[in-house]
Amino acid sequence: MILAAGRGERMRPLTDHTPKPLLQVKGKALIDWHMDGLAANHLIDIVVNHAWLGEKIIHHFNQDHFKKLNIQLSPEKDALETAGGLRQAMALMKIDDYFFAINGDVFCPNFPFERILEITNQLRQKERTPLAYLFLTQNPSHHPEGDFQLNGNLVHDKSDSSINLTFSGAGLYHQDLFKSIKMGSVAKLAPLLRNAMSQNLVLGEALNVLWVDVGTPQRLAELNNDDNT
Numbered sequence: 001m002i003l004a005a006g007r008g009e010r011m012r013p014l015t016d017h018t019p020k021p022l023l024q025v026k027g028k029a030l031i032d033w034h035m036d037g038l039a040a041n042h043l044i045d046i047v048v049n050h051a052w053l054g055e056k057i058i059h060h061f062n063q064d065h066f067k068k069l070n071i072q073l074s075p076e077k078d079a080l081e082t083a084g085g086l087r088q089a090m091a092l093m094k095i096d097d098y099f100f101a102i103n104g105d106v107f108c109p110n111f112p113f114e115r116i117l118e119i120t121n122q123l124r125q126k127e128r129t130p131l132a133y134l135f136l137t138q139n140p141s142h143h144p145e146g147d148f149q150l151n152g153n154l155v156h157d158k159s160d161s162s163i164n165l166t167f168s169g170a171g172l173y174h175q176d177l178f179k180s181i182k183m184g185s186v187a188k189l190a191p192l193l194r195n196a197m198s199q200n201l202v203l204g205e206a207l208n209v210l211w212v213d214v215g216t217p218q219r220l221a222e223l224n225n226d227d228n229t
Helices: 030-040 054-060 081-092 113-124 190-197 217-225
Strands: 045-050 070-075 098-103 132-137 148-151 154-157 166-174 202-206
Touching: 030 045, 030 113, 045 054, 045 081, 054 070, 070 081, 098 113, 113 166, 132 148, 132 154, 132 190, 148 202, 154 190, 190 202
Parallel strands: 045 070, 132 202
Antiparallel strands: 098 166, 132 166, 148 154, 154 202
16 A cells, blocks of 8 residues: 555645645656556555545546556545554455555655565564564654664664664554554554554564655755755
8 A cells, every 4th residue: 555645734835736645756756656666566456545635646546557557546535644544445455464555755766565575474474463564764864863663673662772763654564453443533553553562563674775755845856956866
């Protein structure tokens, strides 16, 4: 699943008329960098949620370019936050246990989509079923305190005394993580993850590829002006 329902308040005025995931980096919509990475690895069953300017998301995926993918859209009248959006979209998925999700407004052109199935199979072999597998990244300058800490492959809540990492917005989730969330309700993901972390049921790894949270017009401009991107 690709999460694309956010309003993108910090990106205004760019997002007044364009959904944040459709803003372009190097001539390609942010969300399409993910789409192309998924397609290249034969991961073609994709759900995209939408709320703000959702009709533009719908129009975008009506293009012939996406005909080779099985894209289903999950409309939200009002944005349901991450966990609420994932819970609603699960109804459109054929889930045995795990599914993968990534934020549609981050730029990570070399995300390791090729490892999703491998990691899923590893999770299935664990004696205790992990409820999530998170991809973390080095803390960007605008978020120096980070979100979580990584001890081996076990993810814990951040600590003042440890080196913390930032959640990349990408992860594998077990369907049971969301069993307390009612369909159509607004719910945040972080409390669910922290509860699972308290039971040592969240694993993860640190990404070693370019990752940018495109949260402001300045960051978008810097990406487009960087010849090394």
